[in-house]
Amino acid sequence: MDQQSAASRPGAYSAASKWLHWVIAIVIFFTISIGIRLGFMPEGPEQDYYFDVHRSLGVLVLAAIRVAARQTFGTPAPAASLTPFERIASTAAHHSLLALLFLQPIVGWLSMDAYRADVSVFGLFTLPHILPQSDAAYTALSWVHFTLGYLMVAVLVAHIGGAMMHGFIKRDGVLNHMLPASWGRMLDQVLARGGAANKSA
Numbered sequence: 253m254d255q256q257s258a259a260s261r262p263g264a265y266s267a268a269s270k271w272l273h274w275v276i277a278i279v280i281f282f283t284i285s286i287g288i289r290l291g292f293m294p295e296g297p298e299q300d301y302y303f304d305v306h307r308s309l310g311v312l313v314l315a316a317i318r319v320a321a322r323q324t325f326g327t328p329a330p331a332a333s334l335t336p337f338e339r340i341a342s343t344a345a346h347h348s349l350l351a352l353l354f355l356q357p358i359v360g361w362l363s364m365d366a367y368r369a370d371v372s373v374f375g376l377f378t379l380p381h382i383l384p385q386s387d388a389a390y391t392a393l394s395w396v397h398f399t400l401g402y403l404m405v406a407v408l409v410a411h412i413g414g415a416m417m418h419g420f421i422k423r424d425g426v427l428n429h430m431l432p433a434s435w436g437r438m439l440d441q442v443l444a445r446g447g448a449a450n451k452s453a
């Protein structure tokens with residue numbers, strides 16, 4: 253998508269892309285918080301419950317719909333206010349987040365498969381076993397899941413920090429890209445009023 257010429261790109265993200273962005277953002281915050289908490293919980297029914305919540309593969313489906321929406325409606329060109337570094341860093345962050353949204357649930361599933369745990373998807377069905385049971389494969393795959401999990405946290409800190417910096421410090425409209433148009437206008441008005449109040453004080 254980023255290879256498209258600027259002229260052929262839409263002026264804004266589609267409503268579908270914006271909706272999916274925020275639904276996935278909420279789901280990912282819960283998935284990561286539960287994932288991190290799991291490692292610190294004692295074994296027992298409470299841990300089993302949170303394991304089931306964390307393991308369900310809804311993220312994979314949402315990510316697939318998200319990429320389909322990107323391909324169908326396109327993505328706007330990066331804002332003209334971005335420095336060359338910001339342009340490269342934000343594109344790299346977006347692409348790696350999309351890749352992690354696919355990889356992380358698959359690696360999680362494979363690690364549980366090697367351990368021979370049944371992965372139930374929202375209690376509807378159980379995923380098939382495709383790997384032989386192996387402690388070595390389980391250890392390696394859990395290490396990959398752990399590493400990718402914290403890599404995702406690091407990329408998200410940079411992504412959200414960047415969005416906030418553009419929204420509240422640079423105020424160049426990049427944060428508005430992902431907001432419904434009316435919210436973007438409201439944010440601009442609130443920030444303009446704040447700026448005017450500061451000047452008159």
Ligand code: HEM
Binds near residue numbers: 322416
């Ligand atoms: C408070 C949380 C978040 C904020 C404020 C935020 C803000 C934004 C903004 C403003 C953009 C548009 C950037 C531009 O046009 O250059 C964007 C794009 C994007 N965001 Fe977020 N984001 C948040 C959370 C997340 C999460 C949790 C994920 C995924 C795990 C995510 C993945 C993406 C991706 C992949 C794009 C690129 C656009 C696309 O491919 O559809 N964001 N975000």
Ligand code: HEM
Binds near residue numbers: 289290291308394401
């Ligand atoms: C996008 C989806 C996912 C994200 C972002 C994610 C992220 C994380 C994170 C950050 C942790 C804590 C790091 C650790 O202790 O290993 C974790 C733990 C874990 N995840 Fe995931 N995960 C996802 C999907 C899955 C799936 C689909 C499964 C299994 C089918 C799974 C199985 C596990 C297990 C078993 C643990 C605990 C590891 C331990 O014993 O400490 N995860 N996950």
